[in-house]
Amino acid sequence: MFLETTFSKGKAFPAFSVGGKNPDYTGHVKSYRKELWFEVPARRAFVNITGQVRQCLLESKISEGLALVNAMHITASVFINDDESGLHHDYEVWLEKLAPHEPLSDYRHNLTGEDNADAHIKRQVMGREVVVAITNGRLDFGPWEQIFYGEFDGGRRKRVLVKIIGE
Amino acid sequence: MFLETTFSKGKAFPAFSVGGKNPDYTGHVKSYRKELWFEVPARRAFVNITGQVRQCLLESKISEGLALVNAMHITASVFINDDESGLHHDYEVWLEKLAPHEPLSDYRHNLTGEDNADAHIKRQVMGREVVVAITNGRLDFGPWEQIFYGEFDGGRRKRVLVKIIGE
């Protein structure tokens, strides 16, 4: 499911000089980037991605910092909550009541030929992104926190971005 | 629309010493700050600010890091979604149904003399802020991501903060 990883230890720092030398060292802020790809067959689903984000953190070798995890698509969410199937059912029912998929004609966006106006709304409610503290090389989580990808317009390949900065 | 910019390359780093010298270099984490000002004539509107945030990033000369973009007012949002006028209409209709502006007397907050209780609620639904990854000097976006200022109580000058850190 992983596709692309970019490591960066930063750029050379030209302003630094000792005794006329510019030592060739490589910067100050460590950064890491990876895209996670998903293809959810159903229109809507919640996928626990905590393990994949944890794997990214291991690869990053960053021990103190912040991790941003965001949907790169605007009909999907990344959020943190409980990994309990009853709750996910409740979210699904509640969101569908709040912004029903049908009738499609209730949404002007669907005049563009899309049928996903409800998905754009559901994603706003559940959120685009989470920012997670990194402490001692670990996701700094409370006891029940789990990261989910929320798909509201599935059936095609979509991405989540993991970007970690720190050192 | 831009008002104030503050660049920072960080403070001198006193703990560092080679051969008794403290080389005069300037820090480790780059940061950049700018306020974007808006005066939306209508009570409610969505304004695409992606170009302005991109301009901030260019000015910052930061190539790897995180950009925070947040409303500085509590009746406005910053969010990421699609630049499609039908969808914006759908958001407007949906939010107005979810937390109607009138009757004003439905909200205790309006007893303070304000008429914007609904705007405080709408802003919570749409969100205060976005955090965007910066990679290779660019906003690290999926194909349709655009940043919007969401105004829910317009008719006066209000601000968005852009803060970028990294290197």
Next chain:
Amino acid sequence: MFLETTFSKGKAFPAFSVGGKNPDYTGHVKSYRKELWFEVPARRAFVNITGQVRQCLLESKISEGLALVNAMHITASVFINDDESGLHHDYEVWLEKLAPHEPLSDYRHNLTGEDNADAHIKRQVMGREVVVAITNGRLDFGPWEQIFYGEFDGGRRKRVLVKIIGE
């Protein structure tokens, strides 16, 4: 209410070398971590934690960066809005209408023996976290921004994480 603080000035930076020496200096990105603990007697309440976060910032000695403030529990929120009791009443009424606590049997999650499905939903609406810019050693806020802990399933000890990175 404070329990645990961790300071970090980062790790030694082994790649750096001048004239064969590895000077023993301590890194590039400053980080700070503290947990704020709460025990709200009521099921639901909003607690202004701005002063506590400001105190964390003072302790951190970080002047430029980002502060993440997040609920560590999945039935609680951290959000930024107005410190006005009428508005808090309006939030309470609106959230209870949007996702009522009762009847408990309306939620499949409550079949697990919990009675807090509504709290998981309310927390999603109000948000898990805020990210705040740090500028010149201060929370970089608009005129009315205040940080709140939103409790939706009280009566027990719960935590908020404050993580600040920068320099």
